[in-house]
Amino acid sequence: MRLEDFLLAHFSRLSKMYLRDRVNNELCEVNGRWENIGYRLRPNDLVEIVVDPERETSMLPEEMALDIIFEDDELIVLNKPAGVLVHPSHRENRGTLLNGLVYYLNRHDVTLLTPAIRPGLPHRLDKDTSGVLVVAKTKLAQRNLTRSFMRKLVEKRYLAIVVGSPEQDRGEIEAPIGRDAEAKFWKVMPEGKPALSRFCVLKRSNGHSLVELEPVTGRTNQLRIHCQHLGHPILGDHQRGGCASERLYLHAHRIAFPHPRTGEKLAFAAPKPKEFDDVFANFRAIGCES
Secondary structure, three states: OEHHHHHHHHOOOOOHHHHHHHHHOOOEEEOOEEOOOOOEOOOOOOEEEOOOOOOOOOOOOOOOOOOEEEEOOOEEEEEEOOOOOOOOOOOOOOOOHHHHHHHHHOOOOOOOOOOOOOOEOOOOOOOOOEEEEEEEOOHHHHHHHHHHHHOOOOEEEEEEEEEOOOOOOEEEEEOOEEEEOOOOEEEEOOOOEOOEEEEEEEEEEOOEEEEEEEEOOOOOOHHHHHHHHHOOOEOOOHHHOOOOOOOOOEEEEEEEEEOOOOOOEEEEEOOOOHHHHHHOOOOEEOOOOO
16 A cells, blocks of 8 residues: 555545645654655554644535536536635635535544545636536546546536637637746746647627637646637636636536446536526627537
């Protein structure tokens, strides 16, 4: 067993991020030596670690409403609302989707002190993005789903309302993305990593356009950055010129992937939020809507 998996099994209420931090800061020893999280344990190894058992964790269960689209023994597919964090951060560790999932998956455990099922996140959505999200219920599902994402076996489509009207009905946006260390901001940078997005305009009206977006690569904030680079930032993305709005108009609409156990191809969709239609009360339909 890897050291990281061993620690997660023995400190089920502490977050993976916190335990990794303990190891990386040399606060964990195996047989008196500092090891990394990938170290393979052997019988009779002695593991010593310094932790704060009172620390708030990502495994703290909280009852909340979940919009579940599909569920079986291996995974859950749900529709995430805008404005909700997927997992705890250093500043927010309550009210996240992960807190709600821990409660839901372990709701038959009366104590809820040591969750038997730890939800795994093979991918993420930003706090302000709504839409379809896949969650693993087992280690096998987590491993295989993560592998599918890494091997680009997952098809994703987003809907966004952008400011203005792109000249083309469909096209590609290819621009490298990097992190400006001084500004602590992700943006198009010549020295960044290659990034490619595809877009298709579905509707135009009232100075805005509804577009379908496909992130061919998976860089941080890729769709928001590429829409800004195209000259048509996403409505509500005020950091990138998208004007102030009650929400970020970016929605993970569809996803398709192989089942982590059977390999069967699955496809799911999260309905377009009502507020998207409100922007287009008098739209003119065009082109390639499906």
